[in-house]
Amino acid sequence: MTLQIDLELWQTIGLIIDYSIKIIAIGVVPEGRRPSSSTAWLLTILLLPVVGLPLFLLMGSPYINRRRHRIQQEANAMVEDVLTEVPDQPPEAYTDPEVQSLIRQNRFLTGNPAVAGINHGLLADYDATIRRMCEAVDAAEEYIYVQIYIMAWDSTTDQFYRALERAVQRGVSVRLLFDQVGSWKYPGYLSLGRKLRRIGVDWYVMLPLKPWRGRFRRPDLRNHRKMLIIDGRVGFMGSLNMIDRSYLVRRNQRAGRQWVDVMVELSGPIVASMEGLFAVDWYSESDETLDITRHTPNLELPTRQGTESDATPPEESERNVVQLVPSGPGYTTEPNLRMFNSIVHHAKQRLILCSPYFIPDESLLESVTTACYRGVEVELLVSEQADQFMVNHAQSSYYQALLEAGVRIYQFPKPYVLHTKFLIADPDSPAGQPLGVIGSSNMDIRSFGLNYEVSLMITQGDLLQQLQELGENYQRVSRELTLEEWNRRGLLRRYIDNVMRLTSALQ
CATH class of the missing domain: 3.30.870.10 (Endonuclease Chain A)
Known part of the structure; x- marks a missing residue:
């Protein structure tokens, strides 16, 4: 009899703790997070509170100490x-109002001017x-x-x-x-x-x-x-x-x-x-x-050489106007994500994106697909097979929406891992001023919020042309993934992709 009472007591205590965790989580987890991130954390905590709560306490905050x-x-x-x-x-920089506005945005968020x-x-x-x-x-x-x-x-x-x-x-x-x-x-x-x-x-x-x-x-x-x-x-x-x-x-x-x-x-x-x-x-x-x-x-631009005797001015094409854009947990405004989105919205005719891990948040996904709807030719360069199982499937979970919007996806052939990260808008378009980005930042949720990254935005100079040529070289050895081919993937692949997509939002 006593054993039965003790068992019932412990069951009651367990239920109180379980529901308390869930009720508190519903009011605490969404604060300061994107809806997708909040949903993923809440689902983990509500389904598996014993596992989800410790994980959230350990990794739930993107902020540094x-x-x-x-x-x-x-x-x-x-x-x-x-x-x-x-x-x-x-x-000597161009005076395109859109580009000036983007430079001001980057400087406001990071302090660095274009130089x-x-x-x-x-x-x-x-x-x-x-x-x-x-x-x-x-x-x-x-x-x-x-x-x-x-x-x-x-x-x-x-x-x-x-x-x-x-x-x-x-x-x-x-x-x-x-x-x-x-x-x-x-x-x-x-x-x-x-x-x-x-x-x-x-x-x-x-x-x-x-x-x-x-x-x-x-x-x-x-x-x-x-x-x-x-x-x-x-x-x-x-x-x-x-x-x-x-x-x-x-x-x-x-x-x-x-x-x-x-x-x-x-x-x-x-x-x-x-x-x-x-x-x-x-x-x-x-x-x-x-x-x-x-x-x-x-x-002031320096000379090419470091000694006075053989110093010569750089060629005009070598003079680039660039801006360093750092990001990371110390920057709560996510400067690199805002820069990527702004450049995507700036594109008028062509947009090339290259990232080993393309796992966009809602804003980047919407800006890229919206660019397609505006008539911009959007090309995405990714690896045929990423080096990480979860990332590979989380990334491919976005292919359906991208392909349906009109994004052309080029897969760099395995076993190589295309680890290069860059973006370029309107490289040869008379309709708008070219813009480019190169650096350490992937176009994924982790790089936007959890990693300390450094990117270089280019608004003028021969680096833009070189990025375009690099992207076209990658395209020549890549295979284009079509919507028809993607629609033939199996149910198991769809299921795994969707599960891994959910885990990518846990931040």
Whole structure:
């Protein structure tokens, strides 16, 4: 009898806890979230409260801790103060009202103006890109800043670390940042820090998980930025991680899977913007303040060479007008998403989007399909098969709506992974001013809200033409997916796609 009473009591307590969790969740979860994200979290908590609630408490908030939030606010105020005399764009920039409005939007959200930059070319060959970065490191005289999401010391990247070692031996200061969670699953991670110390590199991991030191954070936040800055005069940015093209995974090596990436090499005032962004991330991890005031962006374009004897002005086509657009949990207004949406709405005739993970939120999906309805030719470049099961299916769950709207989807052939990220609007159209974006940001929900990203918006210059040519080169080796073919997929594929689509909104 007593046992039965105790059992009934525990059942009653269990029901009270269960319903309390659900009632509280209904009033708490939707605050500050998109409807899709709220629905996904509520469904998880209501169906599986024992699992859903701990997950929500662990990963339910996209915001960073108070210390990082304070640092970001202070950095934003400092950027605004230092650049107060710098106009929104250089005098040689075009005066298209739509583009001026977009530049003002980006500056309001991030503090960075559009500035001049010299384009030294897109680097689309993986191994050649690393070699070029090594050459730039070998030319360093004062300091080198490295910030790359995934770092691994392997047979492909050994040359880069040896170049850093030579730089240190010349008296060059080398500071290096890499993401802890992004890098720790690859071979050699446990010895990487020791090797870096041995060659004299000053390094920190980004967004470390150190709850025992009072620095707990949401564990799935990432610093996804990829930049190399040398002496404040040369900068590289794009999508390439410092790791072998196979990512050192046996199943990738067996399948012949290799990553396809691109970096852009720049000089001129834009490098100062990159340096300022690195300085904030470096301070966030090290508490060391870097002196970047001597490289404040200005309107003067440098010469091609660093010495007075052989210095020559850059060609007119090399002069690009560019704007650095950082984003991440420290920016609660999602600058990169707003920029992507604005450029899509700006497109008049043609729009090319390239992303390894195209998982749009409601606003981007609507802007892309609306562009089709306006008569814009929209082309989406993706991998035939993504490297992650959940992402692959979540991405393909959007194909039906995209194809029905008129988006032309080009699938880069497997086993290659098209990891390049860029967007270009109206590259050869007389109807509107071309605009482009290149950087580390995917066009997915994670990059919009959870990852620290860095993108470069281009409003003028030969980089726009080079991006167009890169996209067309990708198209030539890709296969177009048609609506007729997609409609023949099986019920199991549809089901898995829809389930994975639901998980993509859990943020």
